[in-house]
Amino acid sequence: MICDPDALEELAAGRLSGPDDRARAAALEAHARACERCRRELEWLRAERELMQRRAAAAPPQQRLWRGIERRIAETPRRSALGRMALPALMAAAATFAVIWWSRWRPPLRAPSLRSAGAQVERQIAARGYDREYAASLSSVVIQLEPPP
Numbered sequence: 751m752i753c754d755p756d757a758l759e760e761l762a763a764g765r766l767s768g769p770d771d772r773a774r775a776a777a778l779e780a781h782a783r784a785c786e787r788c789r790r791e792l793e794w795l796r797a798e799r800e801l802m803q804r805r806a807a808a809a810p811p812q813q814r815l816w817r818g819i820e821r822r823i824a825e826t827p828r829r830s831a832l833g834r835m836a837l838p839a840l841m842a843a844a845a846t847f848a849v850i851w852w853s854r855w856r857p858p859l860r861a862p863s864l865r866s867a868g869a870q871v872e873r874q875i876a877a878r879g880y881d882r883e884y885a886a887s888l889s890s891v892v893i894q895l896e897p898p899p
Contacts (some may be wrong), residue, residue, distance in 0.1 A: 753781075753788050762795035 757778055760766050766775040782788045 753785060754778075755791060758782070758788060758792050759795055762792060762799055 757766075757774075761775055761778050766772075766778070782792045
C-alpha cells in the first residue's frame, strides 16, 4: 500500500466507519503498523483530534459567553455629560484667563519715535567717521517722515 495522508486523516477523524469502509480502515491500520512514517502521522492526527475535542468540551457555550460579555459591558461605569465636558471646559477657561491676563499686564509695545530714530542714525553715522553735516541731513530726512502729533 502507498502512503496516503488524506486516507490517514479520514481514519483518524472516524469517517471510515461505514460497511464498505471497514476493509479499507483495516488495511490502513495494518499499513500504519508496518510503516513508521504513517504510524507517527496517525498518532499525531489522533492526538490532535483528542486535544481539539477536549478544548471544545472545556470552552463555555456561546450563549453563556455572550451573557458574560453583556454583563461586563453593563457594569462598566459611565461618566455623566458633566464629567465628559469638565476637562475641556476647564482648559478653555484657563486659556481665556491666560490671554486676558497677558493682554492686561504686559507692558505696552511702543515703536520708537522717528525723532529718536533720527538721533540714533546721526550718532551711528558720526561714530563711523562720516561728515557731521551729512549725518544731520539724514536725520532731518528721517524727522520729516514723522507724522505730526
